[in-house]
Amino acid sequence: MQNRVIMLVDFDYFYAQCEELRNPAIKDKPIVVGVYSGRTEESGAVSTSNYIARKFGVKSGMPLFLAKRKLEGADAVFLPVDHQCYDQLSERIMLILRGYATSFEQVSVDEAYLDVTEQVEGSFEKARNYAQKIKDDARNQVGISFSVGVGSNKLVAKIACDSQKPDGLTIVKPEEALAFLKPLDVDRLLGVGKKTSTKMAELGIKTIGDLAKYDMQKLVAVFGKTLGIYFHNAANAIDNEPVQEQGEAESISRIGTLKQDTRDLEFILQKTDELTEDIFKEIKEKKLNFKTVSIYAVMTDLSSKTRSVTLEQPAKDKEAIKRNTKTLFEKYLLESTLEIRRVGVKVSGFIKEELQQKRLSSFFQSE
Ligand code: TTP
Ligand code: CA
Secondary structure: OOOOOOOEEEEEOOOHHHHHOOOOOHOOOOEEEEEEOOOOOEEEEEEEHHHHHHOOOOOOOEHHHHHHOOOOOOOEEEOOOOHHHHHHHHHHHHHHHHOOOOEEEEEOEEEEEEEEEOOOOOOOOOOOOOOOOOHHHHHHHOOOOOEEEEOOOOHHHEEEEOOOOOEEEEOOOOHHHHHHHOEEEEHHHEEEEEEHHHHHOOOOOOHHHHHHHHOHHHHHHHOOOOHHHHHHHHHOOOOOOOOOOOOOOOOOEEEEEEEEEEHHHHHHHHHHHHHHHHHHHHHHHHHHEEEEEEEEEEEEEEEEEEEEEEEEEEEEHHHHHHHHHHHHHHHHHOOOOOOOEEEEEEEEEOOEEHHHHHHHHHHHHOO
């Protein structure tokens, strides 16, 4: 199999960078964004700070009064978190990033994995230019900078990204991965917290390199089968986790109010066709196949009914939604005598196209 090219994008000092963007006048000052608990003027904790403030020793999670003390006389700016603002900027950048990848996985408000294997034809040389292009695009369109790590799997991409911030671009080629991980402390691996690293230290394991050459059976004996094998693989830069959309919607639906109460099929279908256009946009963008189409009707007495049909084959076209919506409403109108006030369309039972193919290919590999 061709090696994968995976990117991890992590926005730089994100909340504080958003604040700089909306008020460039504060850009050259230390900026601290915090959650104010409200008990006293100073009680609360630091969410994040820009890199200027970090030079004074300010860290995420630190009590605000301590950050204030560290920044005394530094003309620092303290701001309360504004999630609405950060979420909006995040969404805009994520939308741009999504367009650059075959599969995309947002892991938090400021982090996402991109599988760009196809786009760069499996080449890590091309990946550098490609990553730079994405960085430039986000900076031009939104004005936010981020760091990128590139590796042959999510694990390497993540650690690569962490190694150079802000505005970093770190490429770790497959043949460099082991040497890259070797000197790093074990707690750089996902799932190795304080307790685990203490236990590993007792076994004489301090670095990822130590862990990589430690006997796997012994790891299994100490940490159990699942974790033992995971630690062994991770330290050896082995990670086959696919880049995959998380929390995929289980259904996509739209509801609208009719211009007038009616039992006229054509009139109803005008509205549901509008709703379908909207639904179709979303399933096309997310590359989804659906197996179920449902309708929803709210009558003039405000009672509501739903009707569904499950297709024999997964479909992905607009016509399948329209056709089934029509059939469902035709049948429904025969059952009820009330006029309809609101209508809705829903598709569900999703199967992701790429995923179908991927599952198939990994099935063949394991044979
Ligand atoms: P991070 O990516 O950990 O940090 P960052 O983006 O501020 O800085 P950088 O990546 O350049 O090191 O977290 C992303 C956002 O999550 C951060 O901007 C604020 C929020 N956050 C908290 O609210 N509390 C915390 O303890 C941490 C670590 C982050
Ligand atoms: Ca970040």
